[in-house]
Amino acid sequence: MINTKKAQDYFKKNSKNFIEQLARFVAIPSISSDSAHTKDVDRSANSVAAYMRSIGLEHVEILQVRGGKPAVYGDWLHASTKTSTSPTLLLYAHHDVQPTGEHNKWKTEPFKAVKKGDRLYGRGAADDKGGLMMHLAAIASYLKTKKKLPVNVKCLFEGEEEIGSPTLVKLLTKYRKKLEADVMVLSDTENYAADIPGITIQLRGLISCHISISALEKPVHSGGWGGPIPDPALAMAKLLAKLTDGNGRMAIPNVYEDVELLSSEQRALLKKLPFDLNKFRKHAGVLEDVELVRQGDATPHEMIWHLPSLSVNVIQVSSRAQASNVIMDSAWAQIGIRLVPNMMPEKVIKLLDDFLKKNVEKGFRLDVKMDHVLPPWKTSIEHPAFRAAERALKKGYGKEPVYMGCGGSIGFVEPFAKALKAPALLIGVEDPETAAHSWNESLHLGGWQKGVVSMIELLGELAESSK
Numbered sequence: 001m002i003n004t005k006k007a008q009d010y011f012k013k014n015s016k017n018f019i020e021q022l023a024r025f026v027a028i029p030s031i032s033s034d035s036a037h038t039k040d041v042d043r044s045a046n047s048v049a050a051y052m053r054s055i056g057l058e059h060v061e062i063l064q065v066r067g068g069k070p071a072v073y074g075d076w077l078h079a080s081t082k083t084s085t086s087p088t089l090l091l092y093a094h095h096d097v098q099p100t101g102e103h104n105k106w107k108t109e110p111f112k113a114v115k116k117g118d119r120l121y122g123r124g125a126a127d128d129k130g131g132l133m134m135h136l137a138a139i140a141s142y143l144k145t146k147k148k149l150p151v152n153v154k155c156l157f158e159g160e161e162e163i164g165s166p167t168l169v170k171l172l173t174k175y176r177k178k179l180e181a182d183v184m185v186l187s188d189t190e191n192y193a194a195d196i197p198g199i200t201i202q203l204r205g206l207i208s209c210h211i212s213i214s215a216l217e218k219p220v221h222s223g224g225w226g227g228p229i230p231d232p233a234l235a236m237a238k239l240l241a242k243l244t245d246g247n248g249r250m251a252i253p254n255v256y257e258d259v260e261l262l263s264s265e266q267r268a269l270l271k272k273l274p275f276d277l278n279k280f281r282k283h284a285g286v287l288e289d290v291e292l293v294r295q296g297d298a299t300p301h302e303m304i305w306h307l308p309s310l311s312v313n314v315i316q317v318s319s320r321a322q323a324s325n326v327i328m329d330s331a332w333a334q335i336g337i338r339l340v341p342n343m344m345p346e347k348v349i350k351l352l353d354d355f356l357k358k359n360v361e362k363g364f365r366l367d368v369k370m371d372h373v374l375p376p377w378k379t380s381i382e383h384p385a386f387r388a389a390e391r392a393l394k395k396g397y398g399k400e401p402v403y404m405g406c407g408g409s410i411g412f413v414e415p416f417a418k419a420l421k422a423p424a425l426l427i428g429v430e431d432p433e434t435a436a437h438s439w440n441e442s443l444h445l446g447g448w449q450k451g452v453v454s455m456i457e458l459l460g461e462l463a464e465s466s467k
């Protein structure tokens with residue numbers, strides 16, 4: 001058996017220092033979607049790289065392809081001995097973050113990590129600098145005490161996950177040899193609860209689509225011209241309204257064709273998970289008198305993990321600051337469709353495109369542009385790495401992990417799993433209260449510490465299970 005005790009003791013004694021390091025990462029506003037923060041994303045990559053060197057990772061370098069944001073790579077590959085070869089893990093997280101959204105909705109400064117109660121507040125504290133720090137704290141705890149890791153480790157910390165990883169496949173192609181691994185461990189997902197660990201085994205995909213409806217060269221006076229002049233804002237509202245039915249199901253013909261129905265065993269398993277509707281509403285921030293969307297007797301988890309969904313992310317016509325009595329020249333919207341495993345992005349794109357063209361009111365100019373597309377992903381849990389993860393998480397949290405789905409997408413998983421033919425363990429540090437991508441994002445520190453303890457165990461377990 002690999003002795004993990006020294007590493008565990010080191011982590012427990014130094015957990016405060018690791019959290020301080022996390023706070024230093026949070027202080028860098030590495031917003032990948034905003035070109036005004038390009039330098040910050042670079043600074044974030046350099047600071048992650050410097051820290052990786054300081055804990056003893058080797059060959060630390062910035063990997064970047066043309067037009068892409070900087071990813072950070074580093075490895076430690078001395079676990080194999082003369083008599084035994086050790087597996088190589090690829091540890092993934094991302095160091096870029098979402099924009100803050102409305103700044104005045106934050107109760108603390110977004111780029112200053114603040115501890116309140118058992119949570120650490122700040123943009124990226126959980127998604128995904130907390131995940132990145134889970135890997136690095138586990139590695140540091142071994143290297144500082146035992147001077148070695150039980151397995152070979154490669155780290156890849158991406159810098160453009162929050163914008164749909166536009167150059168990730170290019171990066172994978174270019175550095176294929178360097179990134180080769182036997183098992184991938186990703187920390188960018190959620191636990192079932194702060195104290196109940198989760199292993200995510202499927203992700204929804206995403207089609208993000210830009211719709212523009214225009215009719216005029218310029219805005220005109222609604223009194224002087226209202227009547228004969230077509231109104232793009234109204235046309236946009238009507239078109240968007242046609243996309244779903246009264247139950248929130250997409251009204252695009254044939255779009256549900258490839259959605260796999262759950263078996264009765266799967267549904268029974270889902271129903272057995274502890275679930276508190278009031279907490280669910282509270283974590284989502286649903287207003288008191290507002291009703292949830294219902295589709296048959298599907299539970300919220302079934303809807304988020306196993307069914308597709310459509311949301312309108314942006315509608316832009318004029319703005320509140322510019323409000324006046326006008327008919328605007330054009331209207332713009334971004335919609336997103338979340339895809340479940342087995343749905344094919346190309347097919348859904350075609351169905352959506354046809355639907356929009358067929359349903360826009362006559363007399364308007366319609367432009368549809370797909371912004372980014374990520375396929376859904378699903379894995380089987382047969383590989384022994386999953387048993388190792390189950391044991392490690394049980395040791396770290398004192399509870400059996402839940403196999404769960406994730407409503408979101410991580411661009412890294414599908415292409416890497418396919419290219420490396422390696423199992424992907426998705427073990428994260430977020431929890432239902434994290435508010436990732438929203439204001440007041442936070443990390444549950446107790447849950448995070450259990451995550452690091454589990455990660456220390458996982459490196460040991462994976463070394464053992466490969467023997």
Ligand SMILES: [Zn+2]
Pocket residue numbers: 094127128161188
């Ligand atoms: Zn993330």
